[in-house]
Amino acid sequence: MVTILLVEDEASLSGYLKNELQFENYEVLIANDGEEALQQFQANQDQINLILLDWMLPKIDGLGVMRRVLKIKQVPIIMMTARDYIGDKVAGLDNGAEDYITKPFEIEELLARIRVILRREEQNHKTAPDHFQIGKFVLDVKAKALYFGAEIIKLTPREYDLLVVLLKNENQVMTRDELLDLVWGVNFEGDPNIVDVYIRYLRQKIKHDESLIQTVRGIGYILKVDENKNEA
Structure with a gap:
């Protein structure tokens, strides 16, 4: 079972994404702010295969969460944000994000990006x-x-x-x-x-x-x- 940590402070979007991901047979852990995200990751790092991470979060922003997570363990991260400024995308990718998706997005596009990353991770582990x-x-x-x-x-x-x-x-x-x-x-x-x-x-x-x-x-x-x- 693939486990995804979903970090999103907007309750309606978080609930929607959780339902869609579970429909695709992913196990989903939820965090509503940056501090909770780090707590969830530290408690479940051996099970988490991928992180969907909002940029604008309470307490600790997404960039801060990503930096701290990657100091603990290398795990693929997709940044989700309404910020479409190219400098933000570069900052996210330069700090270790695997991918970047701008809100609003179609769920099919997000699921496709998740599949690409998971296939690559699986292939890397096999070969x-x-x-x-x-x-x-x-x-x-x-x-x-x-x-x-x-x-x-x-x-x-x-x-x-x-x-x-x-x-x-x-x-x-x-x-x-x-x-x-x-x-x-x-x-x-x-x-x-x-x-x-x-x-x-x-x-x-x-x-x-x-x-x-x-x-x-x-x-x-x-x-x-x-x-x-x-x-x-």
Whole structure:
């Protein structure tokens, strides 16, 4: 059973979404403000598969809730908000949200986005090994943590997903369209340049060896370990 934590302070919308999600056979936990959301998550983090998170919440806003949740555990989060300013969307995604949906929205669109994320999570769990060795880096799949020796390098959920896709296709050139489909989903309608943005984020995180991710001009990117450099 997939469990979704629904964080929404508008009672009518919360009740409606709960009924629709339960009709789709999801188990739903409800929180009406930011503090309750954190309490629910801390009490049920092992069961929660996804969070639907309103931005404008009493006590602690959605961005604050997301930041605290992701310090505890990496879990996919869809932000729900009436704010359609592009800067807000960027802030949500940069702070770790998997997706962003603007109110008012059709329930079918929300359910489709949920299915895409859950399928991707399930596929990652099925196919990913326990860890990847990338030159002098180690990616722990279970902990979703990247290590450089004893140093822990924090990744957002999107950065993690992008790095896993590149690792699974090591030494293969991945086009921007392929990366968009595999990381953001085939229904992504945003700016395709988001791939370049997140590649830059990853390179900044792995500054010990930025050459791991190489640009193939006009095509996309390749993750390639320089064995000679690694031996040195």
